[in-house]
Amino acid sequence: xxxxxxxxxxxxxxxxxxxxxxxxxxxxxxxxxxxxxxxxxxxxxxxxxxxxxxxxxxxxxxxxxxxxxxxxxxxxxxxxxxxxxxxxxxxxxxxxxxxxxxxxxxxxxxxxxxxxxxxxxxxxxxxxxxxxxxxxxxxxxxxxxxxxxxxxxxxxxxxxxxxxxxxxxxxxxxxxxxxxxxxxxxxxxxxxxxxxxxxxxxxxxxxxxxxxxxxxxxxxxxxxxxxxxxxxxxxxxxxxxxxxxxxxxxxxxxxxxxxxxxxx
Amino acid sequence: xxxxxxxxxxxxxxxxxxxxxxxxxxxxxxxxxxxxxxxxxxxxxxxxxxxxxxxxxxxxxxxxxxxxxxxxxxxxxxxxxxxxxxxxxxxxxxxxxxxxxxxxxxxxxxxxxxxxxxxxxxxxxxxxxxxxxxxxxxxxxxxxxxxxxxxxxxxxxxxxxxxxxxxxxxxxxxxxxxxxxxxxxxxxxxxxxxxxxxxxxxxxxxxxxxxxxxxxxxxxxxxxxxxxxxxxxxxxxxxxxxxxxxxxxxxxxxxxxxxxxxxxxxxxxxxxxxxxxxxxxxxxxxxxxxxxxxxxxxxxxxxxxxxxxxxxxxxxxxxxxxxxxxx
Numbered sequence: 001x002x003x004x005x006x007x008x009x010x011x012x013x014x015x016x017x018x019x020x021x022x023x024x025x026x027x028x029x030x031x032x033x034x035x036x037x038x039x040x041x042x043x044x045x046x047x048x049x050x051x052x053x054x055x056x057x058x059x060x061x062x063x064x065x066x067x068x069x070x071x072x073x074x075x076x077x078x079x080x081x082x083x084x085x086x087x088x089x090x091x092x093x094x095x096x097x098x099x100x101x102x103x104x105x106x107x108x109x110x111x112x113x114x115x116x117x118x119x120x121x122x123x124x125x126x127x128x129x130x131x132x133x134x135x136x137x138x139x140x141x142x143x144x145x146x147x148x149x150x151x152x153x154x155x156x157x158x159x160x161x162x163x164x165x166x167x168x169x170x171x172x173x174x175x176x177x178x179x180x181x182x183x184x185x186x187x188x189x190x191x192x193x194x195x196x197x198x199x200x201x202x203x204x205x206x207x208x209x210x211x212x213x214x215x216x217x218x219x220x221x222x223x224x225x226x227x228x229x230x231x232x233x234x235x236x237x238x239x240x241x242x243x244x245x246x247x248x249x250x251x252x253x254x255x256x257x258x259x260x261x262x263x264x
Numbered sequence: 265x266x267x268x269x270x271x272x273x274x275x276x277x278x279x280x281x282x283x284x285x286x287x288x289x290x291x292x293x294x295x296x297x298x299x300x301x302x303x304x305x306x307x308x309x310x311x312x313x314x315x316x317x318x319x320x321x322x323x324x325x326x327x328x329x330x331x332x333x334x335x336x337x338x339x340x341x342x343x344x345x346x347x348x349x350x351x352x353x354x355x356x357x358x359x360x361x362x363x364x365x366x367x368x369x370x371x372x373x374x375x376x377x378x379x380x381x382x383x384x385x386x387x388x389x390x391x392x393x394x395x396x397x398x399x400x401x402x403x404x405x406x407x408x409x410x411x412x413x414x415x416x417x418x419x420x421x422x423x424x425x426x427x428x429x430x431x432x433x434x435x436x437x438x439x440x441x442x443x444x445x446x447x448x449x450x451x452x453x454x455x456x457x458x459x460x461x462x463x464x465x466x467x468x469x470x471x472x473x474x475x476x477x478x479x480x481x482x483x484x485x486x487x488x489x490x491x492x493x494x495x496x497x498x499x500x501x502x503x504x505x506x507x508x509x510x511x512x513x514x515x516x517x518x519x520x521x522x523x524x525x526x527x528x529x530x531x532x533x534x535x536x537x538x539x540x541x542x543x544x545x546x547x548x549x550x551x552x553x554x555x556x557x558x559x560x561x562x563x564x565x566x567x568x569x570x571x572x573x574x575x576x577x578x579x580x581x582x583x584x585x586x587x588x589x590x591x
Contacts, residue, residue, distance in 0.1 A: 254586035
């Protein structure tokens with residue numbers, strides 16, 4: 001079973017987000033870049049399936065050169081090889097352009113299953129994985145917290161939580177799955193794993209090497225354009241509920257919610 | 265020339281979901297602001313008699329695709345049928361719900377049509393024939409205003425619980441049109457083989473009107489008993505912070521925050537939650553926020569409309585007593 005995992009880097013979720021002077025991007029000076037947490041679930045799941053069925057796990061990263069670090073992390077966890085799509089023409093690309101570049105890199109590879117994170121915790125779009133499946137003309141199952149591969153390795157059953165229920169969805173392979181939290185607990189790379197990862201192949205590709213026209217990427221080619229970024233609106237100052245005892249405070253709070261906020 | 269506002273309604277087991285009314289209401293406002301027509305699209309099986317009601321909320325036309333294979337949502341069948349309807353009607357704007365179904369559907373349709381799509385928006389307007397949308401990014405640590413290129417339709421999904429629903433007008437009816445489409449069985453590559461109902465039977469966090477959430481201050485899984493009682497009394501869904509989920513006290517599906525669910529209820533009661541930035545990111549579009557925490561310096565109080573500085577294990581049981589008095 002050959003599996004592809006797509007990954008990107010995002011600011012660590014503890015990061016403060018500050019808007020840059022151009023008003024359209026964020027200040028990246030103090031940002032710690034990490035593998036998108038949802039992509040990490042994808043890497044772990046791919047490794048578990050490989051351990052059961054054999055085959056190869058290929059990690060495809062896209063972004064600036066620093067993304068190579070996260071690909072190395074995935075290789076240290078146990079993935080077999082990496083591809084980094086890196087090209088300055090990609091800067092500022094929208095989700096569809098990113099999916100197009102990933103599709104071009106993946107098209108020539110042999111694969112049964114593709115994992116992506118269900119969304120990047122930066123732009124919160126949740127488009128790339130599903131769009132990639134569309135471009136490769138394979139089925140997708142989104143936001144999945146459990147994956148079962150059939151004994152013959154020909155189909156997959158995935159658990160997809162939706163509002164109020166969990167759907168069990170079956171698809172024949174090849175298919176693309178977007179990973180949700182709860183899918184697994186990603187492993188830490190071991191020291192021998194880190195050593196081995198240094199020798200594993202990591203190939204870097206530009207858009208031209210993928211047969212793509214750089215003119216169709218980047219800020220100018222965006223179909224969805226950022227006009228401006230703003231800080232979240234300030235909430236009006238709240239009040240501290242008065243009272244000498246917990247009982248008094250509870251009574252006052254319930255009164256405020258009932259009479260002032262009219263929510264109870 | 266692309267014209268009109270189109271929304272994709274959502275049904276489950278033949279019942280129209282609330283997000284559909286939110287979309288029609290917002291679609292109506294956008295259509296009125298730009299002098300356009302509003303069309304709702306409804307897919308399902310034996311669903312036709314539900315279509316007229318969508319007119320009560322403001323749809324001028326309802327396009328119905330009624331087929332046994334559309335009773336249950338599958339990405340493949342829905343994308344295929346909706347893409348055909350969009351191509352033959354050529355709307356300028358296409359809105360879906362940012363529900364689990366809508367987000368999946370919208371992403372794949374946007375790729376099929378090759379148009380821009382803004383996910384999980386909280387505000388829309390039309391300026392010079394272009395859709396403008398506001399969407400939280402970094403789970404709400406910043407807001408992005410976005411607009412589109414000249415590729416139509418301009419697509420977006422709307423966050424549940426954000427768009428106000430119009431008062432239904434029984435006298436207002438929509439013209440119901442049956443869609444013509446081609447759907448090959450071979451195009452449907454995914455199949456729903458089971459639907460496991462959540463044991464709690466509660467409204468999902470993303471759709472809940474009220475949420476009672478507990479964090480590290482709950483001290484353990486047993487601490488949630490008083491939150492469950494409070495939730496039961498006020499009709500709320502129970503949520504949790506990441507530290508409570510990571511400690512194994514609550515399931516992943518309960519997590520509110522940047523790596524969990526982003527919620528916007530009318531009332532959010534945060535109990536024993538300090539307010540880590542990644543948690544605040546997931547709940548700051550809630551309309552009224554209450555924080556109950558012993559630590560007066562907890563960051564959650566910066567976001568709270570009402571703060572109670574005290575031991576939650578004393579405050580919440582007393583609250584439950586008080587609430588029983590007013591119910």
